[in-house]
Amino acid sequence: xxxxxxxxxxxxxxxxxxxxxxxxxxxxxxxxxxxxxxxxxxxxxxxxxxxxxxxxxxxxxxxxxxxxxxxxxxxxxxxxxxxxxxxxxxxxxxxxxxxxxxxxxxxxxxxxxxxxxxxxxxxxxxxxxxxxxxxxxxxxxxxxxxxxxxxxxxxxxxxxxxxxxxxxxxxxxxxxxxxxxxxxxxxxxxxxxxxxxxxxxxxxxxxxxxxxxxxxxxxxxxxxxxxxxxxxxxxxxxxxxxxxxxxxxxxxxxxxxxxxxxxxxxxxxxxxxxxxxxxxxxxxxxxxxxxxxxxxxxxxxxxxxxxxxxxxxxxxxxxxxxxxxxxxxxxxxxxxxxxxxxxxxxxxxxxxxxxxxxxxxxxxxxxxxxxxxxxxxxxxxxxxxxxxxxxxxxxxxxxxxxxxxxxxxxxxxxxxxxxxxxxxxxxxxxxxxxxxxxxxxxxxxxxxxxxx
Numbered sequence: 001x002x003x004x005x006x007x008x009x010x011x012x013x014x015x016x017x018x019x020x021x022x023x024x025x026x027x028x029x030x031x032x033x034x035x036x037x038x039x040x041x042x043x044x045x046x047x048x049x050x051x052x053x054x055x056x057x058x059x060x061x062x063x064x065x066x067x068x069x070x071x072x073x074x075x076x077x078x079x080x081x082x083x084x085x086x087x088x089x090x091x092x093x094x095x096x097x098x099x100x101x102x103x104x105x106x107x108x109x110x111x112x113x114x115x116x117x118x119x120x121x122x123x124x125x126x127x128x129x130x131x132x133x134x135x136x137x138x139x140x141x142x143x144x145x146x147x148x149x150x151x152x153x154x155x156x157x158x159x160x161x162x163x164x165x166x167x168x169x170x171x172x173x174x175x176x177x178x179x180x181x182x183x184x185x186x187x188x189x190x191x192x193x194x195x196x197x198x199x200x201x202x203x204x205x206x207x208x209x210x211x212x213x214x215x216x217x218x219x220x221x222x223x224x225x226x227x228x229x230x231x232x233x234x235x236x237x238x239x240x241x242x243x244x245x246x247x248x249x250x251x252x253x254x255x256x257x258x259x260x261x262x263x264x265x266x267x268x269x270x271x272x273x274x275x276x277x278x279x280x281x282x283x284x285x286x287x288x289x290x291x292x293x294x295x296x297x298x299x300x301x302x303x304x305x306x307x308x309x310x311x312x313x314x315x316x317x318x319x320x321x322x323x324x325x326x327x328x329x330x331x332x333x334x335x336x337x338x339x340x341x342x343x344x345x346x347x348x349x350x351x352x353x354x355x356x357x358x359x360x361x362x363x364x365x366x367x368x369x370x371x372x373x374x375x376x377x378x379x380x381x382x383x384x385x386x387x388x389x390x391x392x393x394x395x396x397x398x399x400x401x402x403x404x405x406x407x408x409x410x411x412x413x414x415x416x417x418x419x420x421x422x423x424x425x426x427x428x429x430x431x432x433x434x435x436x437x438x439x440x441x442x443x444x445x446x447x448x449x450x451x452x
Contacts, residue, residue: 007033010062012102017058020097026051031208033059036184041205043198044186050210052186053094056080056154060184061095063152064104064127071105071125074145078152079177080130081170083160085110085281086288090310091156092130104128111135112281119144133161133169140176147176154184155201159194163325188334189327189363219337221344224357226373229350229384232320233264235372239318239346240270240298246315247291250300251332253321261320262300272298303328309335319347322356326363351376351384 004017004025025033028046036042036059046052060078071077082088092108099106107121109131115138122129122145129136129145139145155161161170183202187194198205227235240248252258255276262274273287273296284304291299292311301309303323314336323329329347336343347368349357354376361367376384 002030004058007058008037008062009033009058010065012065013058013061013098016098016100016102019100022054026055027210028052028208029055029058031210032056035206035208036060036182037062039063039182041182041202042184042186043202043205043207044184045207045209046186046188052156052188053091054098056156056184056186057091057095057098060128060152060154061098061102061104065102070103071127072149073125074122074143075125075149076122076129076145076147077126077149078128078154079136079147079150079173080128080154080156081133081136081161081173082130082156083132083164083166084304085112085132085284086275086304086309087157088130088132089285095128095130106130109135109139110281112284115139115142133166133173137169137172140173147173148178150177150181152182152184153177154186155197156186157188157331158185158197159187159189159327160331162193162197163328188330219342220333221342222333222347222368223345223371224347224349224368225371226349226375229352232348232350233261235348236261236318236320237265237268239316240265243316245297247294247296247311247313248298248316248318249309249314249332249335250298250318250320251323252300252302253323255302257321258300258302262298265298265300270298271296272300274300276302276304303332311335312341315341315343317343317345319345322347322349322353322360324356326356326359329360330363346371349373349376351380352386354381 002025004014004022007025007030009017028044028050032042032044032055036056042056044052044055046055064077067077080091082091088108088110092106095106104127105125106128107118107126107130109118109122109129111132111134113135115135118135118139119142122139126145140147155170161167183205185194185198185202185205225235236250250261252261255278258276259274259278262272265272273290275284275287279287287296287299288309290296292313294313300320317333317336319329319332323332333343333345336345347357347360357368
């Protein structure tokens with residue numbers, strides 16, 4: 001059996017791993033770490049909960065420890081980009097645990113926190129900066145840091161960054177990073193745009209893959225329950241009461257709907273909380289801490305939580321609303337069955353969501369077992385009101401079941417305002433635009449996400 005010591009990691013890191021309770025490396029770590037230690041670019045594909053953070057973090061820290069002297073003021077030696085604040089916090093916490101007792105300095109950069117304090121930390125220099133793209137650009141514009149000496153770039157959950165419209169931000173950041181660098185791209189899914197992304201970003205990369213792209217952890221027991229949209233809340237109550245004392249994560253489609261559902265569960269006596277884009281960072285951090293400490297049994301969230309929640313106690317994931325992007329289903333249910341544990345995921349499917357369910361099953365290359373109801377017929381599907389899209393608001397005075405609004409809140413209107421940043425064409429070695437392809441799925445509207 002391979003051990004961390006077999007991978008040639010620094011004894012200082014080994015001491016941190018022992019204190020953190022790490023015993024043996026996971027398959028993605030066994031495959032990726034040796035190549036990263038040799039300086040190769042990496043494209044890593046593995047399900048959530050399989051140890052991707054350690055797969056890129058440990059060899060990166062090993063190479064930084066070899067430098068032997070602290071970074072210069074405002075200088076950043078390595079950069080890790082992630083799409084959400086929660087994922088940035090998780091990565092940063094893990095790296096901090098790995099580096100206990102070493103001089104390596106890790107700095108966290110996200111929106112929703114004091115930019116002045118972040119500038120103060122960067123003024124002393126950093127070995128590793130873990131950041132969301134939007135806030136990093138704010139600090140670059142203020143000249144609070146320099147990436148001229150950044151020799152390592154990690155894109156974690158790169159497909160989510162594309163879905164959230166960060167492509168222009170990535171291109172802008174690339175202008176500040178030297179062409180001579182080591183680049184690592186990690187994700188659990190492999191849509192066409194990620195292939196194009198890897199072809200543009202990485203130089204002669206090694207591809208490591210421990211499972212087919214988009215395939216969730218095998219220990220997750222998946223199923224679907226067909227139910228009318230109006231019956232979902234009572235159905236969820238039944239499931240939660242059947243598993244009292246076991247933590248559950250419930251995913252909704254919209255911020256308003258998730259908050260309303262959380263308040264309903266609280267009124268029914270459940271210890272529930274919620275996180276979504278309308279919550280401040282302090283509120284989100286406090287709720288996650290309460291959930292992690294067992295003070296809450298139920299967490300209701302939008303896809304802001306699909307990446308970045310690593311809580312071993314989560315035994316059940318309920319897709320109260322099916323996601324618009326099928327890859328997000330994989331990330332949602334990946335919040336259970338962490339670190340080899342078992343978990344259960346139930347998808348609630350209303351008539352209007354049959355299309356989303358078919359897309360999910362196509363991605364999984366399997367049919368979800370039915371544990372309740374029966375597949376909706378064509379007549380039911382045609383009669384059902386279309387569910388609101390992520391970020392949409394119901395019409396004024398309506399019930400929320402009307403025609404979805406556009407991303408800017410105007411029915412049928414064109415998106416208002418200009419996207420953040422400009423496409424950087426022809427930047428050699430930079431995060432240029434993905435290669436054109438007639439089959440490529442277009443990214444979501446550009447600009448910074450409200451969760452960064």
